[in-house]
Amino acid sequence: MDTIYQNICGIRKNKNRDGEKHIWEEIEDASKDGTTIPLEAFPVKIQEMAKVLVEYENYNQDYLLVSMLSAVATAIGNTCQIKIKGCWTSSPILYIILVGRPGVGKTPPLDFAFKPIRAHDYKLLKKYKEDDEAYSLFMEKRKNRKFSYSQSEIPEIPILQRTVISDFTPEALMQAHNVNQRGIVAFVDEIMGMFNTVNQYSKGQLIEQLLTAHSGKPLDITRCSLDIPVHIEQPCINIIGTTQTKRVHELVDKGYSDNGLIDRILFSYPKRHTISPWQLHVIEDGYDGRVCFDQWEMVVNAILSLPCHYDEETGVVVPRVINFTTEAQEHFFEWRNQTVEYINNIKDDALIDGRIMKTHLNTARLALVIQMMRWACGEAGNGYVDIKSVKAAIQLSDYFEECYARLQKYMAIDSIKPEKKILLDGLEQKFTTADALKVGEEMGLSERSVMYTLTDLLTMKVVRKIKRGEYEKLQ
Incomplete structure:
Protein backbone atom coordinates (compact mmCIF):
# COMPACT_ATOMS: atom_id res chain seq x y z
CA MET A 1 0.00 0.00 0.00
CA ASP A 2 1.34 3.43 -0.92
CA THR A 3 2.33 5.71 1.91
CA ILE A 4 1.27 9.34 2.30
CA TYR A 5 4.59 10.54 0.97
CA GLN A 6 4.54 8.16 -2.00
CA ASN A 7 1.03 9.28 -2.94
CA ILE A 8 1.90 12.96 -2.88
CA CYS A 9 5.58 13.01 -3.79
CA GLY A 10 6.08 9.85 -5.80
CA ILE A 11 6.53 11.79 -9.01
CA ARG A 12 9.13 14.12 -7.52
CA LYS A 13 12.06 12.82 -9.54
CA ASN A 14 10.23 13.24 -12.85
CA LYS A 15 9.23 16.82 -12.07
CA ASN A 16 12.57 17.98 -10.75
CA ARG A 17 13.74 19.10 -14.15
CA ASP A 18 16.42 21.49 -12.99
CA GLY A 19 18.32 18.72 -11.22
CA GLU A 20 18.36 20.55 -7.87
CA LYS A 21 17.87 18.62 -4.68
CA HIS A 22 14.59 19.09 -2.84
CA ILE A 23 14.43 19.78 0.86
CA TRP A 24 13.82 16.18 1.86
CA GLU A 25 16.71 14.87 -0.25
CA GLU A 26 19.02 17.37 1.45
CA ILE A 27 17.82 16.25 4.87
CA GLU A 28 18.24 12.58 4.00
CA ASP A 29 21.83 13.34 2.98
CA ALA A 30 22.40 15.09 6.30
CA SER A 31 20.90 12.19 8.27
CA LYS A 32 23.43 9.80 6.76
CA ASP A 33 26.11 11.83 8.51
CA GLY A 34 24.28 11.61 11.83
CA THR A 35 23.57 15.33 11.76
CA THR A 36 19.84 15.22 12.42
CA ILE A 37 17.21 13.47 14.52
CA PRO A 38 17.00 9.70 13.74
CA LEU A 39 13.90 9.42 11.56
CA GLU A 40 13.91 5.62 11.80
CA ALA A 41 13.21 5.87 15.54
CA PHE A 42 9.63 6.90 14.74
CA PRO A 43 6.66 4.86 13.47
CA VAL A 44 6.44 4.57 9.69
CA LYS A 45 3.27 6.66 9.58
CA ILE A 46 5.02 9.49 11.43
CA GLN A 47 8.04 9.22 9.12
CA GLU A 48 5.84 9.62 6.07
CA MET A 49 3.97 12.50 7.67
CA ALA A 50 7.25 14.25 8.42
CA LYS A 51 8.44 13.87 4.83
CA VAL A 52 5.32 15.58 3.50
CA LEU A 53 5.39 18.39 6.05
CA VAL A 54 9.08 19.06 5.50
CA GLU A 55 8.55 19.11 1.75
CA TYR A 56 5.41 21.22 1.56
CA GLU A 57 5.22 23.20 4.80
CA ASN A 58 8.97 23.85 5.02
CA TYR A 59 9.04 22.52 8.59
CA ASN A 60 12.38 21.69 10.16
CA GLN A 61 12.23 17.94 10.72
CA ASP A 62 14.01 18.08 14.11
CA TYR A 63 11.61 20.64 15.55
CA LEU A 64 8.62 18.81 14.07
CA LEU A 65 9.46 15.35 15.40
CA VAL A 66 10.58 16.59 18.82
CA SER A 67 7.36 18.61 19.11
CA MET A 68 5.42 15.45 18.25
CA LEU A 69 7.21 13.61 21.06
CA SER A 70 6.18 16.33 23.50
CA ALA A 71 2.58 16.31 22.28
CA VAL A 72 2.31 12.53 22.67
CA ALA A 73 3.89 12.66 26.14
CA THR A 74 1.31 15.30 27.07
CA ALA A 75 -1.55 13.23 25.66
CA ILE A 76 -0.43 10.17 27.64
CA GLY A 77 -0.10 12.11 30.88
CA ASN A 78 -0.86 10.05 33.95
CA THR A 79 -2.90 7.43 32.11
CA CYS A 80 0.09 5.09 32.28
CA GLN A 81 3.64 4.86 33.56
CA ILE A 82 6.72 2.92 32.56
CA LYS A 83 8.06 0.52 35.18
CA ILE A 84 11.79 1.22 35.17
CA LYS A 85 12.97 -1.11 37.92
CA GLY A 86 11.42 -2.62 41.03
CA CYS A 87 8.84 -0.17 42.38
CA TRP A 88 10.27 2.72 40.37
CA THR A 89 7.72 3.90 37.83
CA SER A 90 7.51 7.13 35.87
CA SER A 91 5.00 9.12 33.86
CA PRO A 92 6.23 10.52 30.50
CA ILE A 93 7.46 13.89 31.80
CA LEU A 94 9.69 15.67 29.28
CA TYR A 95 11.17 19.16 29.62
CA ILE A 96 12.04 20.23 26.06
CA ILE A 97 13.47 23.40 24.54
CA LEU A 98 13.78 23.97 20.78
CA VAL A 99 16.90 26.07 20.14
CA GLY A 100 17.82 27.92 16.96
CA ARG A 101 18.62 31.24 15.36
CA PRO A 102 15.78 33.74 14.74
CA GLY A 103 13.53 32.88 11.81
CA VAL A 104 14.74 29.29 11.46
CA GLY A 105 11.19 28.00 11.97
CA LYS A 106 10.80 26.73 15.53
CA THR A 107 7.19 27.76 16.17
CA PRO A 108 5.17 26.47 13.13
CA PRO A 109 5.94 22.75 13.65
CA LEU A 110 5.39 23.18 17.39
CA ASP A 111 1.95 24.67 16.76
CA PHE A 112 1.14 21.86 14.33
CA ALA A 113 2.06 19.15 16.83
CA PHE A 114 -0.13 20.60 19.59
CA LYS A 115 -3.09 21.59 17.44
CA PRO A 116 -5.08 18.40 18.26
CA ILE A 117 -4.55 18.93 22.00
CA ARG A 118 -5.64 22.56 21.71
CA ALA A 119 -8.75 21.33 19.86
CA HIS A 120 -9.36 18.91 22.74
CA ASP A 121 -9.04 21.80 25.20
CA TYR A 122 -11.48 23.87 23.17
CA LYS A 123 -14.09 21.12 23.47
CA LEU A 124 -13.57 21.10 27.24
CA LEU A 125 -13.96 24.88 27.28
CA LYS A 126 -17.15 24.69 25.25
CA LYS A 127 -18.62 22.09 27.61
CA TYR A 128 -17.57 24.18 30.61
CA LYS A 129 -19.42 27.20 29.24
CA GLU A 130 -22.55 25.09 28.67
CA ASP A 131 -22.35 23.61 32.17
CA ASP A 132 -21.68 27.01 33.71
CA GLU A 133 -24.68 28.49 31.94
CA ALA A 134 -26.88 25.62 33.12
CA TYR A 135 -25.57 25.97 36.67
CA SER A 136 -26.20 29.73 36.70
CA LEU A 137 -29.71 29.19 35.35
CA PHE A 138 -30.42 26.62 38.06
CA MET A 139 -29.16 28.92 40.81
CA GLU A 140 -31.38 31.75 39.48
CA LYS A 141 -34.41 29.46 39.56
CA ARG A 142 -33.42 28.30 43.02
CA LYS A 143 -33.95 31.83 44.32
CA ASN A 144 -37.64 31.42 43.47
CA ARG A 145 -39.13 29.64 46.44
CA LYS A 146 -41.88 28.14 44.25
CA PHE A 147 -39.23 26.27 42.27
CA SER A 148 -39.11 22.65 43.42
CA TYR A 149 -36.26 20.25 42.75
CA SER A 150 -34.76 17.05 44.09
CA GLN A 151 -31.28 16.71 45.55
CA SER A 152 -30.18 14.68 42.54
CA GLU A 153 -31.11 17.55 40.21
CA ILE A 154 -28.61 19.94 41.79
CA PRO A 155 -25.81 20.30 39.23
CA GLU A 156 -22.17 20.13 40.23
CA ILE A 157 -20.20 23.34 40.22
CA PRO A 158 -18.50 23.35 36.79
CA ILE A 159 -14.71 23.30 36.76
CA LEU A 160 -12.66 24.17 33.69
CA GLN A 161 -9.98 21.64 32.82
CA ARG A 162 -7.12 22.62 30.54
CA THR A 163 -4.15 20.71 29.21
CA VAL A 164 -2.15 23.41 27.42
CA ILE A 165 -1.13 26.23 29.76
CA SER A 166 0.65 29.13 28.05
CA ASP A 167 0.11 32.39 29.89
CA PHE A 168 0.35 31.73 33.61
CA THR A 169 1.76 32.60 36.99
CA PRO A 170 3.47 29.76 38.89
CA GLU A 171 0.46 29.55 41.21
CA ALA A 172 -1.98 29.37 38.29
CA LEU A 173 0.07 26.59 36.69
CA MET A 174 -0.17 24.43 39.81
CA GLN A 175 -3.87 25.17 40.24
CA ALA A 176 -4.46 24.10 36.64
CA HIS A 177 -2.65 20.84 37.34
CA ASN A 178 -4.62 20.35 40.54
CA VAL A 179 -7.83 20.52 38.51
CA ASN A 180 -6.48 18.32 35.71
CA GLN A 181 -4.45 15.60 37.41
CA ARG A 182 -4.22 13.63 34.18
CA GLY A 183 -1.46 16.07 33.29
CA ILE A 184 -0.70 19.45 31.76
CA VAL A 185 1.92 21.04 29.53
CA ALA A 186 3.57 24.41 30.03
CA PHE A 187 3.63 25.57 26.41
CA VAL A 188 5.77 28.70 26.12
CA ASP A 189 6.94 29.95 22.73
CA GLU A 190 9.77 32.18 24.03
CA ILE A 191 10.57 30.14 27.12
CA MET A 192 13.22 32.51 28.51
CA GLY A 193 10.36 34.89 29.27
CA MET A 194 8.95 32.29 31.66
CA PHE A 195 12.28 31.84 33.42
CA ASN A 196 12.79 35.60 33.61
CA THR A 197 9.49 36.12 35.44
CA VAL A 198 9.84 33.17 37.81
CA ASN A 199 11.33 35.17 40.68
CA GLN A 200 8.83 37.99 40.18
CA TYR A 201 6.00 35.77 41.41
CA SER A 202 7.40 32.96 43.50
CA LYS A 203 10.96 33.83 44.58
CA GLY A 204 12.23 30.82 42.66
CA GLN A 205 9.74 28.37 44.13
CA LEU A 206 8.45 27.38 40.69
CA ILE A 207 11.88 26.03 39.75
CA GLU A 208 11.95 23.93 42.92
CA GLN A 209 8.45 22.68 42.08
CA LEU A 210 9.53 21.79 38.53
CA LEU A 211 12.54 19.90 39.87
CA THR A 212 10.26 17.98 42.22
CA ALA A 213 7.66 17.35 39.51
CA HIS A 214 10.27 16.02 37.09
CA SER A 215 11.21 13.33 39.59
CA GLY A 216 7.52 12.43 40.03
CA LYS A 217 7.45 13.32 43.73
CA PRO A 218 4.30 14.84 45.28
CA LEU A 219 3.80 18.60 45.17
CA ASP A 220 2.44 20.65 48.05
CA ILE A 221 1.59 24.31 47.51
CA THR A 222 0.41 26.56 50.33
CA ARG A 223 -0.38 30.22 49.65
CA CYS A 224 -2.28 32.92 51.51
CA SER A 225 -4.43 33.33 48.40
CA LEU A 226 -5.46 29.67 48.44
CA ASP A 227 -8.47 28.67 50.55
CA ILE A 228 -7.25 25.08 50.57
CA PRO A 229 -3.60 24.01 50.13
CA VAL A 230 -2.90 22.23 46.85
CA HIS A 231 -1.56 18.67 47.00
CA ILE A 232 -0.69 16.85 43.77
CA GLU A 233 0.24 13.28 44.61
CA GLN A 234 1.23 12.27 41.10
CA PRO A 235 2.52 15.32 39.18
CA CYS A 236 2.80 15.13 35.41
CA ILE A 237 3.94 18.45 33.97
CA ASN A 238 5.46 18.52 30.51
CA ILE A 239 7.31 21.60 29.28
CA ILE A 240 7.87 22.65 25.68
CA GLY A 241 9.25 25.98 24.50
CA THR A 242 11.60 27.73 22.13
CA THR A 243 14.58 30.04 22.49
CA GLN A 244 17.27 31.62 20.38
CA THR A 245 20.77 30.17 20.39
CA LYS A 246 22.26 33.38 21.74
CA ARG A 247 20.03 33.20 24.83
CA VAL A 248 20.72 29.68 26.11
CA HIS A 249 23.54 30.97 28.32
CA GLU A 250 20.86 32.67 30.44
CA LEU A 251 19.97 29.26 31.85
CA VAL A 252 23.48 29.04 33.27
CA ASP A 253 23.45 32.67 34.38
CA LYS A 254 20.32 32.03 36.45
CA GLY A 255 21.94 29.12 38.25
CA TYR A 256 19.91 26.37 36.55
CA SER A 257 23.09 24.39 35.96
CA ASP A 258 23.93 24.43 39.67
CA ASN A 259 20.45 23.31 40.78
CA GLY A 260 20.24 20.58 38.13
CA LEU A 261 17.39 21.95 36.01
CA ILE A 262 19.53 22.05 32.85
CA ASP A 263 20.41 18.38 33.35
CA ARG A 264 16.71 17.55 33.10
CA ILE A 265 16.06 19.50 29.89
CA LEU A 266 16.18 17.89 26.45
CA PHE A 267 17.45 20.36 23.86
CA SER A 268 16.69 20.14 20.16
CA TYR A 269 19.41 22.00 18.29
CA PRO A 270 19.65 20.90 14.63
CA LYS A 271 23.03 20.94 12.94
CA ARG A 272 21.29 22.22 9.84
CA HIS A 273 20.95 25.89 10.87
CA THR A 274 20.02 27.31 7.49
CA ILE A 275 16.48 28.31 6.60
CA SER A 276 15.17 26.13 3.77
CA PRO A 277 14.16 28.00 0.61
CA TRP A 278 10.53 27.73 -0.41
CA GLN A 279 9.95 25.21 -3.18
CA LEU A 280 7.55 25.93 -6.02
CA HIS A 281 5.19 22.97 -6.40
CA VAL A 282 2.84 22.35 -9.29
CA ILE A 283 -0.89 21.98 -8.67
CA GLU A 284 -0.92 18.38 -9.97
CA ASP A 285 1.05 17.31 -6.89
CA GLY A 286 -2.32 16.92 -5.20
CA TYR A 287 -1.07 18.15 -1.84
CA ASP A 288 -3.78 18.84 0.73
CA GLY A 289 -2.44 20.15 4.01
CA ARG A 290 -5.49 18.85 5.84
CA VAL A 291 -4.53 15.23 5.13
CA CYS A 292 -1.47 15.27 7.36
CA PHE A 293 -3.25 17.12 10.13
CA ASP A 294 -6.17 14.67 10.05
CA GLN A 295 -3.76 11.75 10.30
CA TRP A 296 -1.86 13.37 13.15
CA GLU A 297 -5.11 14.26 14.92
CA MET A 298 -6.19 10.61 14.75
CA VAL A 299 -2.90 9.56 16.37
CA VAL A 300 -3.17 12.10 19.19
CA ASN A 301 -6.89 11.53 19.77
CA ALA A 302 -6.31 7.78 20.08
CA ILE A 303 -3.93 8.51 22.95
CA LEU A 304 -6.20 11.15 24.47
CA SER A 305 -8.96 8.54 24.54
CA LEU A 306 -6.95 6.36 26.95
CA PRO A 307 -8.79 6.29 30.30
CA CYS A 308 -7.28 7.93 33.35
CA HIS A 309 -8.15 6.02 36.52
CA TYR A 310 -8.61 7.48 40.00
CA ASP A 311 -8.76 5.97 43.45
CA GLU A 312 -12.41 5.97 44.56
CA GLU A 313 -11.64 6.96 48.14
CA THR A 314 -8.89 9.54 47.73
CA GLY A 315 -9.52 10.75 44.18
CA VAL A 316 -5.78 10.39 43.49
CA VAL A 317 -4.87 9.41 39.95
CA VAL A 318 -3.75 5.78 39.56
CA PRO A 319 -1.74 5.30 36.34
CA ARG A 320 -1.65 1.93 34.61
CA VAL A 321 1.86 0.52 35.01
CA ILE A 322 3.48 -0.79 31.82
CA ASN A 323 6.47 -3.13 31.93
CA PHE A 324 9.34 -3.63 29.54
CA THR A 325 9.34 -6.95 27.76
CA THR A 326 12.13 -9.23 29.01
CA GLU A 327 14.20 -8.57 25.89
CA ALA A 328 13.63 -4.81 26.13
CA GLN A 329 14.52 -4.70 29.83
CA GLU A 330 17.75 -6.62 29.26
CA HIS A 331 18.74 -4.22 26.48
CA PHE A 332 17.83 -1.15 28.54
CA PHE A 333 19.73 -2.36 31.61
CA GLU A 334 22.79 -3.25 29.52
CA TRP A 335 22.79 0.23 27.97
CA ARG A 336 22.38 1.91 31.36
CA ASN A 337 25.11 -0.22 32.97
CA GLN A 338 27.60 0.88 30.32
CA THR A 339 27.06 4.44 31.54
CA VAL A 340 27.51 3.33 35.15
CA GLU A 341 30.76 1.59 34.26
CA TYR A 342 31.99 4.75 32.55
CA ILE A 343 31.16 6.87 35.61
CA ASN A 344 32.74 4.37 38.00
CA ASN A 345 36.01 4.60 36.10
CA ILE A 346 36.25 8.36 36.71
CA LYS A 347 38.48 8.97 39.72
CA ASP A 348 38.09 12.75 40.00
CA ASP A 349 34.65 13.68 41.39
CA ALA A 350 34.91 17.10 39.76
CA LEU A 351 34.82 15.45 36.33
CA ILE A 352 31.61 13.48 36.94
CA ASP A 353 28.81 14.78 34.74
CA GLY A 354 25.56 14.88 36.71
CA ARG A 355 23.57 15.01 33.47
CA ILE A 356 24.73 11.65 32.21
CA MET A 357 23.23 9.89 35.25
CA LYS A 358 19.80 11.33 34.43
CA THR A 359 19.71 10.18 30.81
CA HIS A 360 18.30 6.75 31.69
CA LEU A 361 15.17 8.33 33.24
CA ASN A 362 14.42 10.43 30.16
CA THR A 363 15.25 7.47 27.93
CA ALA A 364 12.76 5.21 29.73
CA ARG A 365 10.13 7.90 29.34
CA LEU A 366 10.94 8.27 25.64
CA ALA A 367 10.55 4.50 25.24
CA LEU A 368 7.03 4.74 26.66
CA VAL A 369 6.21 7.67 24.37
CA ILE A 370 7.47 5.85 21.28
CA GLN A 371 5.57 2.68 22.25
CA MET A 372 2.30 4.58 22.62
CA MET A 373 2.97 6.48 19.40
CA ARG A 374 3.51 3.17 17.58
CA TRP A 375 0.31 1.80 19.12
CA ALA A 376 -1.70 4.85 18.01
CA CYS A 377 -0.28 4.38 14.50
CA GLY A 378 -1.38 0.74 14.47
CA GLU A 379 2.17 -0.61 14.51
CA ALA A 380 2.41 -2.13 18.04
CA GLY A 381 0.51 -2.98 21.21
CA ASN A 382 0.13 -0.73 24.25
CA GLY A 383 0.36 -3.27 27.06
CA TYR A 384 4.17 -3.33 27.18
CA VAL A 385 7.28 -1.52 25.96
CA ASP A 386 9.19 -3.67 23.52
CA ILE A 387 12.82 -3.68 22.42
CA LYS A 388 12.11 -1.70 19.25
CA SER A 389 10.83 1.19 21.34
CA VAL A 390 13.80 0.93 23.72
CA LYS A 391 16.30 1.03 20.85
CA ALA A 392 14.45 4.00 19.36
CA ALA A 393 14.53 5.78 22.73
CA ILE A 394 18.28 5.22 23.04
CA GLN A 395 18.77 6.70 19.55
CA LEU A 396 16.72 9.73 20.57
CA SER A 397 18.63 10.04 23.84
CA ASP A 398 21.89 10.09 21.87
CA TYR A 399 20.41 12.77 19.61
CA PHE A 400 19.41 14.99 22.53
CA GLU A 401 22.81 14.59 24.17
CA GLU A 402 24.55 15.47 20.91
CA CYS A 403 22.42 18.63 20.73
CA TYR A 404 23.30 19.45 24.34
CA ALA A 405 27.02 18.93 23.69
CA ARG A 406 26.92 21.32 20.72
CA LEU A 407 25.11 23.92 22.82
CA GLN A 408 27.78 23.85 25.51
CA LYS A 409 29.83 26.57 23.88
CA TYR A 410 26.82 28.92 23.97
CA MET A 411 25.91 27.97 27.52
CA ALA A 412 29.39 28.13 28.94
CA ILE A 413 31.47 30.58 26.89
CA ASP A 414 29.04 33.47 27.38
CA SER A 415 28.98 32.76 31.12
CA ILE A 416 32.73 32.47 31.70
CA LYS A 417 34.30 35.22 33.78
Missing part, protein backbone atom coordinates in the same frame (compact mmCIF):
# COMPACT_ATOMS: atom_id res chain seq x y z
CA PRO A 418 36.60 37.51 31.73
CA GLU A 419 39.91 36.30 33.22
CA LYS A 420 38.99 32.65 32.56
CA LYS A 421 37.97 33.47 29.00
CA ILE A 422 41.28 35.26 28.37
CA LEU A 423 43.16 32.17 29.58
CA LEU A 424 41.01 29.93 27.38
CA ASP A 425 41.48 32.17 24.32
CA GLY A 426 45.25 32.00 24.79
CA LEU A 427 45.28 28.21 24.44
CA GLU A 428 45.28 26.05 21.30
CA GLN A 429 42.42 23.67 20.50
CA LYS A 430 44.44 20.90 22.19
CA PHE A 431 46.75 21.86 25.01
CA THR A 432 48.62 20.53 28.03
CA THR A 433 48.78 21.57 31.68
CA ALA A 434 52.19 23.09 30.93
CA ASP A 435 50.64 25.19 28.13
CA ALA A 436 47.96 26.49 30.50
CA LEU A 437 50.52 27.32 33.19
CA LYS A 438 52.61 29.24 30.64
CA VAL A 439 49.65 31.32 29.43
CA GLY A 440 48.58 31.86 33.04
CA GLU A 441 52.07 33.06 33.97
CA GLU A 442 51.93 35.60 31.14
CA MET A 443 48.62 36.84 32.57
CA GLY A 444 50.10 37.11 36.05
CA LEU A 445 48.12 34.17 37.45
CA SER A 446 49.54 31.81 40.04
CA GLU A 447 49.85 28.09 39.37
CA ARG A 448 47.04 27.42 41.84
CA SER A 449 44.73 29.92 40.06
CA VAL A 450 45.42 28.26 36.71
CA MET A 451 44.66 24.79 38.09
CA TYR A 452 41.43 26.03 39.71
CA THR A 453 40.45 27.62 36.40
CA LEU A 454 41.11 24.35 34.52
CA THR A 455 38.92 22.48 37.00
CA ASP A 456 36.13 25.04 36.53
CA LEU A 457 36.37 24.80 32.73
CA LEU A 458 36.18 21.00 32.96
CA THR A 459 33.13 21.21 35.22
CA MET A 460 31.47 23.71 32.87
CA LYS A 461 32.23 21.30 29.98
CA VAL A 462 34.11 24.00 28.08
CA VAL A 463 37.14 21.70 27.89
CA ARG A 464 37.55 17.96 28.34
CA LYS A 465 40.47 15.90 29.60
CA ILE A 466 41.92 13.64 26.91
CA LYS A 467 44.30 11.99 29.33
CA ARG A 468 46.43 13.03 32.28
CA GLY A 469 47.85 16.47 31.61
CA GLU A 470 46.23 16.83 28.14
CA TYR A 471 43.03 18.71 27.31
CA GLU A 472 40.82 19.72 24.37
CA LYS A 473 38.47 22.66 23.93
CA LEU A 474 34.82 21.74 23.32
CA GLN A 475 34.03 24.55 20.91
